[in-house]
Amino acid sequence: MTGLPVWPRYLDATLGAPSPASFRLSPEDFRVDEQLDFKPEGQGEHLWLRIEKRNQTTLEAVRQLARLCNVSPKVVGYSGMKDRVAVTRQWLSVQLPGRDAPDDLAAQLATLGITVLEQARHPRKLKRGVHRTNRFILRLQGEAVEQHDFHARWEMLCREGVPNYFGPQRFGANGRNLQRAEALLARGWRKRDDRQGMLLSCARSFLFNELLGQRVASGDWQTLLEGDTVMLEGTHSLFRVEQPDATLNERAAKCDIHPTGLLWGADFSADHSVAQRLEAALAERHPVLTAGLAQSGVKSARRALRVCLDAPALERGQRNDEVVVSFSLPRGAFATAVLSELITQPDVANTDTLAGINNI
Template identity: 40%
Template structure:
């Protein structure tokens, strides 16, 4: 799916992820392990490794089942990332240095907590990204960065949600068309892929219509950093101010049974877009997923940047809430393969 830009094509081109060190991600957990309890919590820094593979190696070293290893979310493989894992505290001493032998990863912190680390526990991710071979309108780039820090960017699901060359989307279409159901471990990812496709389509339509940052009649407005929303009635100065300040955000559908939670004109727009993908919409409703909302906008917090014109390098840092993609921010900044 070709996604539109919110502010027109970026004014520069460049190379992102020339090496894993150019894409640094640190998990912001949102809680402090208590230092006691039945579970070990490990802060792990990895380079060029995916999360599931590291979890598998931790299970082998600790002598526990893979399903007993917990982590909050998947992190980019082609990057240097720091994230937390948990596992039942082993009864015998363990040589954790074996992790560095098995993988390009190292354990930074070992502590304890009473509970297993669950999916979605972390609050945010901190990114430090480097773009190389920068070419184009550098003055225009400075203005673009300033605008993004103030207004945010479309909260698109990133291409990694859809699998290599869109393989997840192909698989969920085949499943919903009557094919063999995937095994249980894959179903959640494929259902998320279907929802993400519909969300991106709605957001793309609203960007094209120029109303992705406009409150529509019947719009569910999401409170910043929370999953709760209220339906917009009359759009008064208070709502306009809260939208401008980033306290509330327009939202799009995470499709499920009963369709959309929007009303009036907002519901009509979403239903019209989703009508072009009846296979995905009907499949999600049939699987009984509860509908939910996702902000159409994400504002990179603590955003900072530095340009080195002589070296043709741009470094950008920011914090995003869990579930938002750094690639969605960077696609508005630089055109990159």
Template identity: 45%
Template sequence: MSDWDMTLPRAGGDACGRAAFKVQPEDFRVEEVLPFEPCGEGEHLFLWVEKAGQNTQWVARNLARIAGITPSSVGYAGLKDRQGVTRQWFSLQLPGKGRADDLDWSSCGEGISVLKTAWHNRKLRQGALSGNRFEIRLQDIVGNQVDIDERLRGISHNGVPNYFGMQRFGFDGGNLDKALALFARKLRLKRDQKSIVLSAARSWLFNQLLAQRVREHTWSCLLEGDVLTFRDSHSLILPERRDDTVTERFVSGELHNTGPLWGRGSLLSEGEVNAWEASLAERWPELCDGLENAGMNQERRALRVTPEAMDWCWIEGNLSLSFFLPKGTYATAVLNEVFENIS
């Protein structure tokens, strides 16, 4: 398979225009939100770090170097974009609290600042976050401001298709090419690299299913065979387990319909929804079979995401937006619903 088509349909129709994204690091600000506060005691030192121009793993290695510990003793909840100004927590396992007083965080590297510290009794694990707050400035906008405002109002009420971001797939779909080579036993990868390409394959299949439902205008409709999930958890409601409250909770945004993250096991959907999902194995058998043989299990992901506390304003022709998104979702999915070629 080659020539991966990265075009995804918009729920609202054609884009409203074009805009320059990430012209400067300050145009893209991200602040991580944890579901807990450090408790103030324990052997894990939490650092609230602001970074610009560096990726999360690079910062983690530098923190480990300064603290004189192994990189595996450093924890973080999520990977943050290199291009932008981001704030996130890191944890360092330091059994002797007195050691922390002598550490010089000013040598973390250019563009890296430790803003505050706190102690906690557990390491920060990947995925242990509620989500991220975004502050985004778009420049050089070409398009009608009235149309853009109308599209943004629709997004704030109805959400957007919960596509995986294009960064998952690598340049020109390179991670997908690696996945096919891995499945054909033509490529061997280290554990972390293998995880990346397996995730890319699952994300691609999910995006294709979601794109089909966007074209069918059913991505945000409650269908009889849909499997539902909660806005604030990964628990599922199977089609046969619905009660009389489901429709109202779906309309309010408390519940979302889901699509498969491919792997071993039976699809949980029913009827027409199940037929759409099963067709993935017919259209992309190399990816589906490869994921199953790699030991991945079937999971589910919400088909829609609604930005919370969404606000925007126009300043000298530039558009500034702010909103919160739950973990695992992408700001580019919101922006691409309005503008062309945001990545």
């Protein structure tokens, strides 16, 4: 497998392909604020720090914090991995039992481009994937912004949601992570070859995108099919739909519920329903990936086919070809999936290829 396919966009069917534009000419053009739905308790052996960093990855910030506190990076916690070429805010935690952090910790971090915004103690380490949403503020510049259909695109996405594709940064430059995943799964996955499970996640993400792309192309990614497993908006609660009815279809139209797609695992078994036949067909199209995932023992999971923009806003810039869009997405959703509907070929070359890998 070489490169990545170009998966179908939702709006192309009605508005055509969007025009080119740029969205990351500087780190300040791409701002992300990780949102938790709780606060540290104020006591405990873990020091939690809410930081703002510029032009560096989460793992780089983790290593710097560990070095300055003279601890192993293993005792530093984070919830999600954020893009490198960006200005991002997130929480980190560091275990400091029975001792204080260095007096000049904030000053030392500031010299490294990391600003401490808040800090408090908590009894437990910050775990991966516990944040609720990410708030994005993105500056777009170029031809697409000046087109007469730009506002129509934005309004449709705000109203109807976005195909919940995994972003290209999940697969590495030119799909190299996917190529590595296929090679590993072909010879048999072993944890020592993929300790963080990055390649397993990459393979599952690709299969999900393949399924979602098929449903976008057929126009049923927002609607319910026989046998669909449905996810409630704002939660991960799931239920199966044997036969869609008018009430369920109305709820789907209002973005109250979403059809889901399979994150492939060893325990998946399909019945003869329409939705599950589509999922089972992935094994015929990608036998190496599906067989390797089954052999690895990873459990199957579900991901919504659609993601809705929370609190979306658009502001015109000082120039005609400049606009700032802002919105919140649940953890694990990619801003690049939104941008691909608004502009052609968003520049992800400088994006951290591990971003979001633990938020499946």
